[in-house]
Amino acid sequence: MNLSLLSFIVMGITAVLLSGVMITRRWPVSAAMVLIAIMTLLAGMFGLLEAHFAAAAQIIVYAGAIMVVFVFVIMLLNLPPEELRYGGVTVGEMILIAVSVFVAVGLGTKVGQGFLTTGLESMGVAQGESVAGGHHMYFPASENVKNVAASMFVDYLWAFELISFLIMAAVIGAVVIAKKRSAEHADAA
Amino acid sequence: MEGSLGAVAQFLDTNIGLVASIGKIALALVIALQVAPIMVWVERRQAAFIQRRIGPNRVGLFGFRLFGLGQPLADTIKLLFKEDFIPQQANKFFYVLAPILPAVIGLVAIQGIPLGKEIIVAGHTIDLQPVNLNAGFLYLFAMSALGVYGVALAGWSSNNKYALLGGLRASAQMISYEIAMGLALLPMVFIYGTLDLQGMIAAQSDSLLFGFLPNWGIFLSPISFVLFVVTMFAETNRLPFDLAEGEAELVAGFLVEYGSMRWSLFFLGEYAMMFTLSALTTCVFLGGYEIPWLPHAQLVTLLTPIFTAEPATWVAAAIGLGVLIVKVAAFMFLFVQARFTLPRFRYDQLMRVGWVYMLPVALLNLVVMALIVGFLRLT
Amino acid sequence: MLTLPELGLYFSFLLFLVGLAGVMFRKNILFMMLSVEILLNAANLAFVCASKLTGTMDGQVVMFFVMAVAACEAAIGLALIIALYRTKASIEADDLKALRG
C-alpha cells in the first residue's frame, strides 16, 4: 500500500460521499460549493493518474469557470431553500435506476473489463503499452502536456476547430436567451 | 547515542525527498506569513510619507524603536484579542469558511514559486521549487482561479446587500482580468517553449540579448509584461481596482461584516497572492532568482573556491533567494505606490478596461508575437 | 491488487450513479444541472483512467472536449434558468407543463 494509492482511494471515496452530500443539500450555494470540492478532488485524482494538464484544466475550467457561472446565477437569483423540494419516485424511475445499477455493475465486473480490454486489443492497443497515437511526434511519458498537445493538434484537429464553433454558438445563444427582455426588466445593478 | 544518530542519518538519507520537500514548504510558508504584516507596516509608512505624515513609528522591540517595526507584531496581537462575533443573519458555516479559503489558497499557491535553482546536500540534488508539476505555472493559475470563491462566499454568507454586491463585483472583476492574464503569458510560453518556471529562468540567463542586455522576458515581450502587471493589480483587488471594497460606495464590500482575525485572514490571503503573482512576474519576465549577467552555474563556480563544493551551492541558493526577494519587493513597492497615487476606477470603467481594451490588446499581442516568433524561428 | 486507473473506473461508476440519482430525484432544474456536472465529471474520470490504462493520450484529449461541451451546456442551461425564473418565478421542473398536450 503506497502513499499515492492510499491517497487516491481516500480522495475517490471522499468524492463519492461528497456527491451524495451534494444531491441532498437544500441551499443551492452549499451544493455548488460541495461540487467545487468534488471537482478539486477529481483534479487531484487526475494528477495521481499522471494526467497533469488534465488536472490543471479541471481546476481552471471546471472549478474556476463553469462553477463560477453556477455560483453567479445562484447568487443573482437568490433562491431561498424553501423553494426546493424532493420529488417522489415514479415506477419509470425505479426501472431506470434498476437498469443503471445493472449496467454499472456489469461494466464494473471482470466481464465488463474483459469486454473493454478485448475491444482495445482488437484496435491494436495492448494494455499498459505506450503508444503515441497515429501521429509522428514522440515525447517522453513525463512530458504529459506535450503529449496531450500533440494528440490534440494532430489526431483531433477537426474536433478542436469544431469546438470553437460550439463555444461561439453557446455564448451567442446564452446571451440571446438571458438578455431577451432586459429592456423591460430594469434590474438593480 | 551513536546508534540513534546513525539511525537519524539513515532516515534522512533514505527519505531525503520528503524531508527536503517539507523544508521547502516550511520556508515558503514562513515567507508568505511574513509578507502580510510587513507589507501592512510598509504601506502605512509609505502612505504617511506620500501624505507628509509620520505614520506608525512608535512601537519598537526591547526598547528600540526601529522605525516602528514592532507595529506588525502589535497589530497581530491586537487582532487576536478582538471580539470574534458572527452576525445574526449570516450563514454560519460559510461565514466561517469564507476567510479561511483565500488564506489557504494564498499559502498553497506560493508553493509553486521557485525559491532558487538547486542545492546539493550529501550528494542529493534538491530542486528549490516546492511544487514542480509538469503543468508548470498553470498550477498558479488554477489556484488563483479558485480565489474567486472566498470573495463570493464572503459576500453571500454575510447576508448583507452591500457585502453581496461587493463580493459579486469583486469576483466578476477577478474573472474578467484572469483572461487577459492568461493571454498575456501565452507568448512567453512559446518563446521559452516550456511551462516550467525553472526552465523559463534558465532560458533567461543562458544568453545575452543584443550582446549586452540580460535575456529577460520583459525585453522579449514588453506588452505582455505591461498587460500582466495591470491584470495582477486587478486580480489581487488592489487599487486602482479595489472598488469591490470601496469605502465610499459599498462601505467595505464583501468585508463589511467581518472583524478581528477573520478580517485579517482575507488580507493574509491577499498579500500572499500579491507575493505569488509578483514572484511569477519576476520569474517569467525578470529572470527570477538569477543575478543579471551572472547565471547560477557561474555563481556556483565563483563561490566554490571560497567555500567547498556543497556549501557553495547553499550560499548561491541563499543569494538567489535574496535576489528574488529584492525583485519581488520592488513590485510590492509598486503596489503600494499605486495605491496612494492613483484614483479608483468606476465599476463600468473597470469592466470596460478589462473587456474592451485589455482583452483585444492581449489577443493582438498574442497574434503579433506568434508571427514574430514564427518568422524568427520557423523560417 | 487493483491499479490506480482500475480503481478510478470504479469510482467513476459510483460517481455516475450518484449523479444519476441526483438528476432523477431532484425536481429543481438547478440541482438537476449540478447533478449533470457530476455525471460529466464521472465520465471525465473514466476517460482519464482509460487513457492511463491504454497508454494513449486519446482519453485526455476527449476529456477536454467533454469539458468544452460541459461549459456550453452550463452556459445555455443557466441562461434558460434565468429566463424561466423571469417568466415563471419558479425553476421547478414539474411547473413547466406548458408544452404538455
Next chain:
Amino acid sequence: MTASINPYLPILVAFVLALLVAGGATIASFLLGPKKPNPAKLDVYECGVPAVGTARQRLSVKFYLTAILFILFDIETVFLYLWAVLFGQLKWFGIIEVALFVATLVVGYIYVLRRGALNWD
C-alpha cells in the same frame, strides 16, 4: 542523484499546513477574544441606520453575462496553452489552426459586445 517524490505530495502537505495556520488563527481568535454580543452589534451593518429590505433579492443579469464571456475565453486560453507548448513542433500549421480558432471566438466576442452585454450603467 536526484531526490524525487510524487509531485502532488507537497501540495497535500502545504494544504494541511495552510489549513492549520488559517484554522488555528480563527480558533485562537475565537478563544482569546471577549464575548459581549448585543443586538445592535449582531445586526446588519448599513452605515449605522436600520437595514432597509433584505439582501436576498435578485441582482443584475450582467454578472451572468460577464461569466459567460469568461467561460468562452477561459476554455480558449486552456486550449491555446496546449498549442503554445508545441509551438516549435507544430510550426506554421499550428499558427494557422489557432488563428482560425481564435477568429471564431472573436466573432462570438464581437457579438456579445455589440449586444451591449458589457455596458454597465
